[in-house]
Amino acid sequence: MPSILQANNLVRKFGDLLAVDNVSFDIQEGEIFSLLGPNGAGKTTTISMLSTLLAPTSGDARINGFSIINDNMQVRKYIGIVPQEIALYDDLTAMENLHYWGRLYDLGGRELEQRVQEVLKQIGLSDRAKDRVKTYSGGMKRRVNIAAGLLHKPKLLFMDEPTVGIDPQSRRMILDMVKELNQQRMSILYTTHYMEEAQELSDRVGIIDHGKLIAVGTQPELTQQVGETDSIRIQTDAMDDLPTVAEKLKGFDGINRVIVEEGGLNLITNDAESSLAPIINQASQFGAHIKSIEVVEPNLETVFLHLTGRALRD
Amino acid sequence: MGKIWQIARKDLLLIARDPWALVFYLLAPFLLTLGMAAITGAFSVGDSGLSNIPLVITNADGGQLGNGLVDIFESEDLDSLVNPILEDDFEDARRLVDERQVRAALLIPAGFTDSIIPRTGQPPSQEVVQLQLYSDGESIYSIGVVRTIIETFLSELEASRASYTVALNKMLIEGLISPEEVPSLIESLSTLTDPGNATGSNYNIVSNEKNFESNNVSYLAMIAPGMALMFLMWNVTAGGVSFLVERREHTLQRNLVSPTQAYQIILGKSTGIFLRGFAQVLILVLTSTLLFRLNWGNWLAVLVLVALSAYGALGWGMFLTSFLKTPAQVSNAGSAIGLLFGLLGGGFLPITTLPDWLKTISRVSPNAWGSQGFNIIAAGGTLGDLSWVLLALFIMGTLLLMLASLFFRRNIIQAGG
Numbered sequence A: 001m002p003s004i005l006q007a008n009n010l011v012r013k014f015g016d017l018l019a020v021d022n023v024s025f026d027i028q029e030g031e032i033f034s035l036l037g038p039n040g041a042g043k044t045t046t047i048s049m050l051s052t053l054l055a056p057t058s059g060d061a062r063i064n065g066f067s068i069i070n071d072n073m074q075v076r077k078y079i080g081i082v083p084q085e086i087a088l089y090d091d092l093t094a095m096e097n098l099h100y101w102g103r104l105y106d107l108g109g110r111e112l113e114q115r116v117q118e119v120l121k122q123i124g125l126s127d128r129a130k131d132r133v134k135t136y137s138g139g140m141k142r143r144v145n146i147a148a149g150l151l152h153k154p155k156l157l158f159m160d161e162p163t164v165g166i167d168p169q170s171r172r173m174i175l176d177m178v179k180e181l182n183q184q185r186m187s188i189l190y191t192t193h194y195m196e197e198a199q200e201l202s203d204r205v206g207i208i209d210h211g212k213l214i215a216v217g218t219q220p221e222l223t224q225q226v227g228e229t230d231s232i233r234i235q236t237d238a239m240d241d242l243p244t245v246a247e248k249l250k251g252f253d254g255i256n257r258v259i260v261e262e263g264g265l266n267l268i269t270n271d272a273e274s275s276l277a278p279i280i281n282q283a284s285q286f287g288a289h290i291k292s293i294e295v296v297e298p299n300l301e302t303v304f305l306h307l308t309g310r311a312l313r314d
Numbered sequence B: 001m002g003k004i005w006q007i008a009r010k011d012l013l014l015i016a017r018d019p020w021a022l023v024f025y026l027l028a029p030f031l032l033t034l035g036m037a038a039i040t041g042a043f044s045v046g047d048s049g050l051s052n053i054p055l056v057i058t059n060a061d062g063g064q065l066g067n068g069l070v071d072i073f074e075s076e077d078l079d080s081l082v083n084p085i086l087e088d089d090f091e092d093a094r095r096l097v098d099e100r101q102v103r104a105a106l107l108i109p110a111g112f113t114d115s116i117i118p119r120t121g122q123p124p125s126q127e128v129v130q131l132q133l134y135s136d137g138e139s140i141y142s143i144g145v146v147r148t149i150i151e152t153f154l155s156e157l158e159a160s161r162a163s164y165t166v167a168l169n170k171m172l173i174e175g176l177i178s179p180e181e182v183p184s185l186i187e188s189l190s191t192l193t194d195p196g197n198a199t200g201s202n203y204n205i206v207s208n209e210k211n212f213e214s215n216n217v218s219y220l221a222m223i224a225p226g227m228a229l230m231f232l233m234w235n236v237t238a239g240g241v242s243f244l245v246e247r248r249e250h251t252l253q254r255n256l257v258s259p260t261q262a263y264q265i266i267l268g269k270s271t272g273i274f275l276r277g278f279a280q281v282l283i284l285v286l287t288s289t290l291l292f293r294l295n296w297g298n299w300l301a302v303l304v305l306v307a308l309s310a311y312g313a314l315g316w317g318m319f320l321t322s323f324l325k326t327p328a329q330v331s332n333a334g335s336a337i338g339l340l341f342g343l344l345g346g347g348f349l350p351i352t353t354l355p356d357w358l359k360t361i362s363r364v365s366p367n368a369w370g371s372q373g374f375n376i377i378a379a380g381g382t383l384g385d386l387s388w389v390l391l392a393l394f395i396m397g398t399l400l401l402m403l404a405s406l407f408f409r410r411n412i413i414q415a416g417g
Helices: A043-050 A072-078 A094-104 A109-122 A138-150 A168-183 A195-201 A219-226 A242-249 A272-285 A300-308 B002-016 B019-040 B064-073 B090-098 B140-173 B179-189 B219-248 B251-256 B262-292 B299-323 B327-344 B356-364 B366-378 B383-413
Strands: A003-014 A017-028 A032-036 A058-063 A079-082 A156-160 A187-192 A204-209 A212-217 A230-236 A255-261 A264-269 A290-296 B053-059 B082-086 B104-108 B129-135 B203-207
Touching: A003 A043, A003 A187, A017 A043, A017 A058, A017 A187, A032 A043, A032 A195, A043 A058, A043 A156, A043 A187, A072 A079, A079 A138, A094 A109, A094 A138, A094 B002, A109 A138, A138 A156, A138 A168, A168 A187, A168 A195, A187 A195, A195 A300, A204 A219, A204 A300, A212 A219, A212 A300, A219 A300, A230 A272, A230 A300, A242 A255, A242 A264, A242 A272, A264 A272, A264 A300, A272 A290, B002 B019, B002 B219, B002 B262, B019 B262, B053 B064, B053 B090, B053 B140, B064 B082, B064 B104, B064 B140, B082 B140, B090 B104, B090 B129, B104 B140, B129 B140, B219 B251, B219 B262, B219 B299, B219 B327, B219 B366, B251 B262, B262 B299, B262 B383, B299 B327, B299 B366, B299 B383, B327 B356, B327 B366, B356 B366, B366 B383
Parallel strands: A017 A212, A032 A187, A032 A204, A079 A156, A156 A187, B053 B082, B053 B104, B129 B203
Antiparallel strands: A003 A017, A003 A058, A204 A212, A230 A264, A230 A290, A255 A264, B104 B129
C-alpha cells in the first residue's frame, strides 16, 4: 500500500524546549495510525507541523507527495483537521459554521449544500443545524468540530484528541464515526492519551513521549517488544506503606518490576497465573491490606510502562 | 477575492449576532454626540457655541458706512460673541492673524461708503469695492460668525437702498420732485440710493476662505466629525482584537490550515473591520443630517473622506493588534490611543483651540486629517479640495497595514497561531 504521509526527522523547538525530537513515521492509505502518549508528549505539536500550521525547526514530511514546507497550499487541500479544541464560531449556527468552513475549502453551490447536509446527518445533528453552536452540549460541539474537518472529503484526516472531556455517549459516537470514515478508505492520524481508544481504532500505533517516537508498530508487534509479561494490579488500603511493601516484593521470584501507583501496586511478572497466589500471600505478610487484584495481559499500557517506566496517565 | 469576502462576511455576521456590540459600533458615537450637544445646551442650528472671537478691523473707509460696520462689531449685542480691536495698517492686522493672536482680520477699504452713497454733486462711484476678510485658515466656525455679521449688515443696507429707490422713482414719475432735487434728498435723508444703478451692487466680500457657507454653525457640527473619527479608532481597534480572540478560540488556526493564504485572512478580517467603521461614521453623518439638518457638505467628498478615514484608522488598529499579545492589551492600548487621537482630532474641542505644537503632533492621527477634511467639505470644498488630506490618510493606512502585516506574520501566523 502506498504511503499517504511520510514524516522524516521532524524537529520542533520552542526556545530551549525540544517539543518534537527527530520524529519519523509513515501512514499507509486507508490506515488508522494513532499517536499514543501522555499530555505534553508532543502529539499536538507533531500534528501542527503536519497540518502546516507550524513550521518544523528541521525535517520535513510529505503528504500525498507534497512537502509540508514547500507545497503547503497543496498539502492543505488533501488534509482535514479536527483540532483538540472546539474551533467553531459560537454565535453562528452549525449550518453557518459548516458553510463557512466549506467555502474556505473551495466548496460552493449545490456541492457545498449537499456536503453540509451529509455531514450533519453523519454527526446526527440535522435537527439542530439551525441552532447556534453556543446552545450545544460539549459532545454536540465536538461532533460539529469533526464535521467541519470532513466537508471536503480529505484523503488524510488529523484528529487531535477528539474525545477529551465529553460524555460516554458522544465518545462512543465519535469512535464509531472514526471507524466508519476509515471504512470509506479515509486515512486517519489519531492522537490520544487513552490506551483503550488507540487499541480499539488503530491499525498501527506510534508511542510518543517527551517529543520522541519510542515505538511504532501494530499492537501485536508492540506487545511482543515487552515479552511474555503480565501485569498484576493490586489495590490496597490507603493507609498502607506501599513503598516498603514494594521494596520487599522486588526480590520475590518471578516479579520483574514493582511500580507504586496511586492506591496500589503494579507488578510486572513473566507468568501471572503461577505467581499470583504466592504474591498475595507475601504482600499480606509485608503489611498490605489487599482490596482487589486484577491481572492484565500485555497491552499498550504495558508497552508504555515497559518503555518509559511510567504509566500513561502519569 | 471570494475567500476575502467570506471572511469579512463572517465577521460582520458575528457582529450582527451580538446586539450589544452592534449598538456600540453603530449607535454609541451618535448617542454620545447628542449627549454632549445636549449638555452644552448648544443643540439648535445657528447657535455658534463660540464666544469672544478675536477680530482685528482696519477701517480705511472712515465714512458713514465703514464706521457703522465697526460700531456693529463693537455693539453691546455682540459683546460676548466678538472681541474686535482696531488696527490702522491692514498688513499689521494680517500679521496678527498669521501669528495666531486673532482669528481674522477685516479690511473696510477706502471708498466703501462712497461706493454706496455718492458725495453731493458727484456721480456715484463705479469702482467695485472689496471688503477683505483674512483668516487663519483653521478657525472655520469663527470666521463663519464674522462673515455672517458682515453679510447681515450688507443685506440690510441692500434692503434699505431698494426701498428708497422705489419711493424716489415713484415721486419722480408723479412729478412730486424734480431730478435735480434727488441728490440733496438723498443726503438729507442719509439714504442709500443710486438712481442710475438701482439694482446693482458695487461692493463684495473677498476672503482667503473660498466659498464659505456660514449656515449651520453649531456645536454639534464642530464636534460631530471629531467624535465620529474617535469612535472609528475605537471600532477598528476592537476589530483588531477579534484577531487575537480568534487565536484564543482556535478558529484562527483552523482558518490557517485551510487552503487559504495568510494574506487573504488578513485582508478578509481587515475588510470586515473597515466596513464596520465605514458604516459607523456613515450612520452618524446620515442621522445628524436627517434629524438636525447638519450640513456636512458635498456628499461624494464626505463618502470618500469617511472611507479614507476608516482606512487610516484601520491601519492604526491593525498595527496595534499585530504586536500586542492579548485582547486585553489591545483593548487597553486601543482605548488610550483612541482617546488621545480623539483629543488631537477634535473629538472634544475644535482643533483650532490646540497649541501649535500639539496641532503638529496631531498629524500622526487619522482623526486630525479627517477633521481637517470634514472642515474643508463643510466650507464648501469638493473632492478635489481634499486631495492632500486623502493622500495623507491613504499613505498612513497603507504604511501601517504593511507594518502590521509583517508583524502579524511573525507574531501570530508563523508562531503557530
